[in-house]
Amino acid sequence: MKRMLFDASVLAHGVYHSAARSGIFFTSLNLLYQFRASGQFEIKLYCDPYFFLELQRFLKEEALRGIYFEIFSTESFLARCRANLILKKETALSYKKWFRFLFLKGFLQFVKILYYLFPAKIDSEKFSKELENTDIFFSPVYKIPEEVLKRKNIISAVLLYDLIAIKYPQFQPESRIKNWWLPQLLDCMKDDENTRYYCISEASKRDFLEYLPGFPSERIQVVPLAANHFFSPVKTDHEDENVRRKYHIPLEKEYMFSLCTLDPRKNLIRAINAFSQFIQKHKESNLCFVIGGGSWPKFQKKFNKYLNSRPDLMKHLVIAGYIEDRDLPVLYRNSCFFVYPSLLEGFGLPPLEAMSCGCPVISSRCSSIPEVTGDAALLVDPLSEDEICHAMEFLYFSFDSRQKLSRLGLKQAAKFSWEKTAAFIADDLLKSEIKI
Numbered sequence: 128m129k130r131m132l133f134d135a136s137v138l139a140h141g142v143y144h145s146a147a148r149s150g151i152f153f154t155s156l157n158l159l160y161q162f163r164a165s166g167q168f169e170i171k172l173y174c175d176p177y178f179f180l181e182l183q184r185f186l187k188e189e190a191l192r193g194i195y196f197e198i199f200s201t202e203s204f205l206a207r208c209r210a211n212l213i214l215k216k217e218t219a220l221s222y223k224k225w226f227r228f229l230f231l232k233g234f235l236q237f238v239k240i241l242y243y244l245f246p247a248k249i250d251s252e253k254f255s256k257e258l259e260n261t262d263i264f265f266s267p268v269y270k271i272p273e274e275v276l277k278r279k280n281i282i283s284a285v286l287l288y289d290l291i292a293i294k295y296p297q298f299q300p301e302s303r304i305k306n307w308w309l310p311q312l313l314d315c316m317k318d319d320e321n322t323r324y325y326c327i328s329e330a331s332k333r334d335f336l337e338y339l340p341g342f343p344s345e346r347i348q349v350v351p352l353a354a355n356h357f358f359s360p361v362k363t364d365h366e367d368e369n370v371r372r373k374y375h376i377p378l379e380k381e382y383m384f385s386l387c388t389l390d391p392r393k394n395l396i397r398a399i400n401a402f403s404q405f406i407q408k409h410k411e412s413n414l415c416f417v418i419g420g421g422s423w424p425k426f427q428k429k430f431n432k433y434l435n436s437r438p439d440l441m442k443h444l445v446i447a448g449y450i451e452d453r454d455l456p457v458l459y460r461n462s463c464f465f466v467y468p469s470l471l472e473g474f475g476l477p478p479l480e481a482m483s484c485g486c487p488v489i490s491s492r493c494s495s496i497p498e499v500t501g502d503a504a505l506l507v508d509p510l511s512e513d514e515i516c517h518a519m520e521f522l523y524f525s526f527d528s529r530q531k532l533s534r535l536g537l538k539q540a541a542k543f544s545w546e547k548t549a550a551f552i553a554d555d556l557l558k559s560e561i562k563i
Contacts, residue, residue: 129557131168132199132257132275133159134266139174139181149388149421150476151288154327154352155267158286161549162265167557171257172198173264173272199257263556270312271322282559284323284552285312287347289473289495290334291392318343321561325350325552327474328495350551351498352474353543358456360485360537370457374417374447382417383519384462384486386450386477389422389430392470394491394509396433401515402466403440405523408516414523416466417458419447459484464522464529467491468509475499479543482536487529489518499543503535 137155162168174182179198186196254274264275264283271283292309316324316339324347326332332347371378383402387393395418402416422430434441450458459465465481467490475496478488482503490496492506500506505522507514522529 128169129167129262130260131162131170131263131265132173132261133162133170134174134264134269135159135172135182135196135198136175136178137268138185139178150352150474151268153355153476154286157353157355157545158265158267158549158552161545162553165549165553167553168263170196172196174198175269199254265552265556269308270315276315276322279321280561282321282323282556282561284325284556286350287312287324287326287331287335289327289331289471290338291471291473293338294334295392295471297391313338316342318346323555323559324348325555327352328498330495330498331473348551348555350548351543352476352479353545353548354476354480354483354540355452355545357453358459358480358483358540360460360483360533362460366457367461370454370461373454374419374445374450374458376417376445376447377415380413380415381463382415382445382461383464383466383523384417384419384458384481385466386419386455386458386480387467387469388420390426394468394470395430397509397512398466398468398515399433399437399440399444401468401512401519402443403437404512404516405519406440406443409520411523414463415443415445417445417447417462419450419455419458421449455480456484459486462486464489464519464532466515466519467496468507468515469494469496470509472496478504479540483540485533485537487522487532488536489515489522500536501539503532503539505532 135155137151138159140152159170163170172182172186182198186198258275258278258281261275261278261281264271264281266283266285268286268288271285275281275283290309293313326335326347326349328351329349332344332349335347336342336344368378370376376382385395385398387395389395399416399418405411406414434444434446459481464487465478467475467478467481467488469475469491470493472491472494475490475494478490478496479499481488482500488500488504490500490504490506491509493509496504497506505518507518509515522532
């Protein structure tokens with residue numbers, strides 16, 4: 128059995144930010160569980176000390192399900208200090224002690240600066256010993272740590288997503304661009320036979336090869352993502368009514384559904400404008416637009432300002448916010464259709480989730496989305512509100528067309544599974560040999 132050190136740092140992000148529980152978070156979590164379930168690896172976790180306490184909190188939740196992992200990290204006083212400050216900051220907020228909160232927030236920034244100016248040294252005795260006994264280091268997001276790359280006994284592997292933050296920085300908050308992990312990863316990408324690279328779509332692979340001229344195409348293998356197993360067309364009694372009440376969706380109305388983090392590249396404002404065009408044209412009062420997903424604060428302000436400028440639309444919109452995983456399949460299954468006119472994607476998990484539930488899909492004919500949907504979705508120009516509106520009209524007024532797309536979507540979705548994705552990566556890693 129091969130010994131794997133799995134970088135679980137990204138799982139810590141979802142502890143504090145609902146918007147962080149998106150595609151990358153769930154991809155990392157699913158691969159971790161699949162690698163563990165395969166029985167081919169003895170898995171231990173690596174975590175950047177900057178997120179160590181958050182990961183511990185996350186894993187405590189998982190431990191309740193009988194899943195345990197040992198964590199290794201580069202430990203430092205500053206990292207632990209930062210983690211403790213985060214907890215105290217939460218306490219300050221919960222008791223509304225604003226002066227204390229502002230003081231702690233300022234001191235936290237000071238500690239973060241110290242941490243980056245004086246990075247922690249590896250705990251050589253504990254961490255180095257673990258590296259000596261490690262065969263594979265797998266990172267589902269971030270660059271491989273330097274201490275791992277120095278080791279000649281370890282096969283390293285990285286999962287590549289997309290270059291949206293590099294090619295289109297206007298779609299990212301400024302704070303994320305300044306501290307973004309992607310430039311660090313790109314700087315470390317070398318034609319090294321002991322490092323494996325996997326990419327989630329052909330479209331993203333093309334972007335990486337364009338950005339890294341001369342990088343061998345064969346060094347990046349495409350491995351698609353998948354929807355979780357609980358996304359299925361099987362309905363349960365009273366599920367629709369219970370979930371509708373939870374998210375304040377009118378019981379007497381039909382609804383179309385969209386799920387995305389609230390950020391500009393998801394193109395949500397155009398989708399709402401197209402919906403408004405549809406409502407005004409057909410005077411349709413029995414249809415509402417349910418919008419779910421976490422948000423990034425900066426775009427949330429812009430989005431709220433837009434909504435305030437459209438009071439005529441508010442009675443037709445349901446802003447559901449972050450939706451729990453267990454409720455997503457219910458919302459997909461019971462909606463008339465799913466709308467996802469994203470401008471850019473690395474893969475496009477929400478359309479795949481919708482198809483897995485038998486929900487007809489309207490999405491974009493750009494970037495990686497056609498790879499995911501095949502011929503099983505109604506694809507539109509995401510920049511055309513008219514085209515998005517026409518797609519809504521076509522599906523809403525044609526039950527037969529919705530049924531046809533539902534059947535095609537289920538067939539297309541069956542081509543993807545986390546078992547297949549993890550098995551492809553695992554087989555490739557297990558047959559890899561160290562090249563000296």
